Amino acid sequence: RNGLDLVFQINAEDSVTIFEWFDADQYRIGQIQFGNDDPIAATEWVNAQPVSLQAPGILEGNSDANVLTGTGGNDIIYGLDGVDIIAGGKGNDILSGNRIIVGEDNSVTRSSNYDSDQDIFVFNLGDDNDIIYEYEVSLSNRALLQFGAGITPIGVTATQAGEDLVLTVSASDSVRVKDWFNSANYRLGQIQFDGLPAQDATTFVATLLNPPD
Structure with missing residues (x-):
């Protein structure tokens, strides 16, 4: 595109x-x-077919299941209906399974129309610092965050930044989930590490924030 x-x-x-x-x-x-x-x-x-941007910009899905891939720059990628696979790649990307509007000052406005499918966000080492805008009316439709090779559960740290959750996977790579601490609707549904089964995202994050003695 x-x-x-x-x-x-x-x-x-x-x-x-x-x-x-x-x-x-x-x-x-x-x-x-x-x-x-x-x-x-x-x-x-x-x-x-997988659709990717030729240059940093905005990539929008449609009502079908899409595979949306960013560039090496700072991209804005969002799906609409359908089970979308969204990978920002390198660069500081803004990702969403639903339509978003990004202003010139990088302020983000969420659309009032939400899909009813569980999307997949893909994040790999070297993908820099991405921001995910997730919201689902039905909690069962919340997205899956899929970490690539080299990212392990013990290598991830979680911090709260206002109402946002920041998952740091290396000195230069992180995923920020907007409004995570606002309500459960803004959270990811599952997190999956390479070679491991998907696990409940809220439970995993709670363990990171409050590690057992």
Whole structure:
């Protein structure tokens, strides 16, 4: 994705750009055909592919299940409906499973429309300092935070910053969950470490904040 344009990157030198694809359906092509295969619906095929930004900016999902990936810069990425997989990558990114509006001063306004699916946020070592805006009306739909290789439960520290939760995984990497301490609706549902089963996020954080004697 480049702004509102969709870029099909064939190889290092060849690409096809469809202008305004992400503006409205009227700007989209109807079908795509690969070789002698049958034509397929273009929108359906694109929605099934991982979508990434070509340059730091805003990446928005749609009503389907999307895989949304940022750049090496500071990105704003949010999904809409569907079970979305959201990975900011390197840079200080703002991530949300629901629509958000970010002002020029980086102030964030949450949309009043919330999806009803459990999204997945992916965070790896070297991804810098990301901020997650989570909110679910139904607690069972709260998101999963998936940590990549090299991040272990004993290597994570938790601190409270106002109403936010900050999970620090290295000297330069952290995940900040906005309004965690406001109510349970703003919290993640589960946290998963590489090679381990997912666990209840609230229980895990409580253990970090109040370690047993």
